[in-house]
Amino acid sequence: MDLVPDWNRDGKIDNLDRGKVTESNPFRFWFNDDDDTGEVHNDDIPKRGNDADANDGFSGRVDGMRDLVDFFPLFFDLEEFLDNFDDLTKVKLKLSGTGMRFLKYEDGYAGFAPADAGKYLRDITTARELADDYTQVVSTDENNPRDLGAEFVSLASQGKGVLLMEAYSLPDGTDAELKLHVFVDDNELFTYDFHLKTGNVEDMFLHHDLSQHARKYDGTLAGTSTVNGDYDGTQSWSTANWPDTLTNDKTFVFVHGYAVSENGSRGWQAEVFKRMHQLGSNARFLGVTWNGDTGKDYHKAVFQALQTGEAFGEISVSGDVTAAGHSAGNLVLGQAIQSGAFVPSRYYMINAAVPIQAYQASNETTDMIEEDWTSINSSFYASNWYEEFDDTVDVRGGLTWKGAFELVGDRTQVTNFYSPGEEVLAKLPGDNSASVLSIVFSVGTDALKGRGAWKAQEMVKGKNGFESLASILMERSQAGWRLNGDYEIADGIIESPRFHPFLESDLHSADTNTGSNKAAETSPNVRFDLLARGVPALSYAAAVDAVPGTSIQNVDMQIDGRVNGIWPTEEHSGDLSGWLHSDFRNVALPYNFKIYLEMINRGDLHEN
């Protein structure tokens, strides 16, 4: 007889998992203290207090399919023992302990064989069956343990004694305990201790805060927005509940995207950690927080992302490192890798809010030219102004998105996880008017998240409030797609461009030194300012398309990330029914687990 968890988290409880748990090497899991609901979209921020409505560990049920990631399977291997009884009604299995609950299967539930112990996270039908089931608390009174019921005894006798367990938060310093009590004819025959250690999920991974590297153009600290909730400053991260001895020599670094508050970044990191962990990653996990929480001024977030990338070298990791970025997190990582500040062994771009031309210069499309400019020669665009300069002698020759991250594929093994069904970076072919697209900005109250929003922010670059209402949301609108009313062809387009000039007038100097020196300034970083605010991309983003060429591999998440194309309907109706921008995290794991397995397998992150 034995109590066996899925130690290696491969979805099967088998001989590889036996004999691993000891008193000195307990099974470790996290408190279920976030607030999940349904199948899609929660903030996943842990430590939600003691309110049963906000803290899933106290709710008394599975809080929707997204909550299943906060459970672990435990196999009660009692088949041989129970074979000794002709009448199973004589046997009772009971649990006592602290800080634990178990999922109470509905009457008649068929249960799991240990070989299927991971089905609740890998099979949508199974997950749906369990998604709203009740849980029961394990009795804290050893003298009055909780009965698991006759049906579970029956399941255990068939070799299907797998129970799904969750941990609820305990006062600091309290170790969770779990003890099986086996009763026959109401007499306790024996007990069996399962050695367990539970704790805060934020004590299972590392964290690094780079938000202090985001500066305004005047050099002052960018500060944090309170729109999405404050980081309360009292949280700490350690690996006390998942020490390095339990990891392999690899590290997985995760960088969140735009419009994520400091507090929100905790949710992103905790959720991605949990998913990678549950599917077998043994890599040390490091979550990175940066300041991209800039309200609707997306250009500002880009400026801050590029600054953060430049400072990424302060993160101290070595050995085999896999980095993953979501959305604008890829501006951070792209700049970090391009500059050489941080060079991982492999790099996953997830719904990357980065123009494809930053990696592959030949991917321009006329559909990214603002409507007012379609009949104007392309050499007059702010996007192509850099061509006026020899970049070997004049830094202005580098003021372009084209090839801005061209070294990324050279330095590291890159996989682009993209989704043609995504909304925020949708192509919206044929719609290229800044004034029309600017209405996308009216969606929502806090950030630029509507369908076509990325294209819209590229189209409104440089526009004024009369041309595009959205431009008034941008702090430093310049150049871009705004026509220059004072354009004089005789002056040449360096000094008098067809587009409205950059705010830094020295950039337009005919003197190479003056112009080049201004473009080279790093405090503030003039080039980052211009890429973010004044130089429009001329290609779609990597989030919606494969990046051609050999240096970047591509995975279409709509094909390879879904199981037979099945996807939730919650928050996915009408034109938003595909793999959306944040579905990598928002959608419950049973729907998208394959993409996490793909990430784990590409880096062999499951190795011991």
Next chain:
Amino acid sequence: MRTSFYIPLCFLLASSLFGQAILVKVVDDVTGSLVEGAEVTAIYDNPASPKRYDEQIKQTDEEGEVRFNGIGTLGASLRVNRNGYYGFGVTNAEHFRYSSKELKGGVEEIINLRPVIEPIALYAKRTESKTYQSGRVPVPVVNDWCGYDLGMGDWVAPHGNGKVADFLLRFDREFVRFEKKRTPLDVRRKAIRGKYERLGKEFTEEVFKLEAGDWDIRLEIAFPGEKEGLIRVEDKFNPHSVLRMPHLAPEKGYAPDYTYSLKTYGESAWNQTDDVGFFLRTRVVLDEDGEIESANYAKVYGDFKIEQDGDLSFWYYFNPEVNDRNLEFDPDQNLFPEDTLGTSSFYLP
């Protein structure tokens, strides 16, 4: 798949005055008959409205027609469903969308809906390589013919375990020059060498040329037997339909070979698409008169993708039943054993 048909003047006039009109006629793609009772959804995208999407669902009348009117400041999309048919513009098919410019003044559409006729078991696979579930498989030799066995899903011996060459491939490449990039070549060499070292792979000058070079690539597809061949499908390839290609492989029209001449550089770089397909006729046995006695049929979705390092990917369906031209796949009946690489997530018919 867009075809004009007559729209009453008053309808267009009304549309320009009160919104943007969409007139849809749904036709059975096989019989050409009008489809009554199809559920058509028009979704007008209007970010200025509180709920953004004005989703209207209506059924086609006895003429197979349905009319919509709405405000689509950022365009509109269409989807069509009917029992017994493959969906159009739905999940697992490309969305069908009008831009705001196309929508202006009203539009009309004939949508050819493909019926469900006889979905069958087929060998269905995407070529695979080292990765978990997606990726590419290298062509085993450069500038030499090698055969591929669609039923085995592998190269034929000596390059794999395949037994019958359904088709032959010859891949060749020519180095043109190093890519023109801002980063100096010595910096790129150092970067790529570092990547290979971190991944524990050998770095050579040939590797560097493959990573940093401009290449001309040639991929030839041919067949070992007479009257075998392929047909490139463009007009009849409908990315908006869950069933992308016609149900049956044609009886005639097969070409003995097909050649891709690709460049990795310039404006026509990587000029390949997923919005075409191929029908293949293979394993042909001729009778005494030189007529086809038996053959097998297959289809391929998208172009055969090839890169300068020889990584190849293609997505195919193969019918092992001799002389059966039916290529309408039942996704629940993949003949490859479960867990065969390249067969997961194979949900398109």
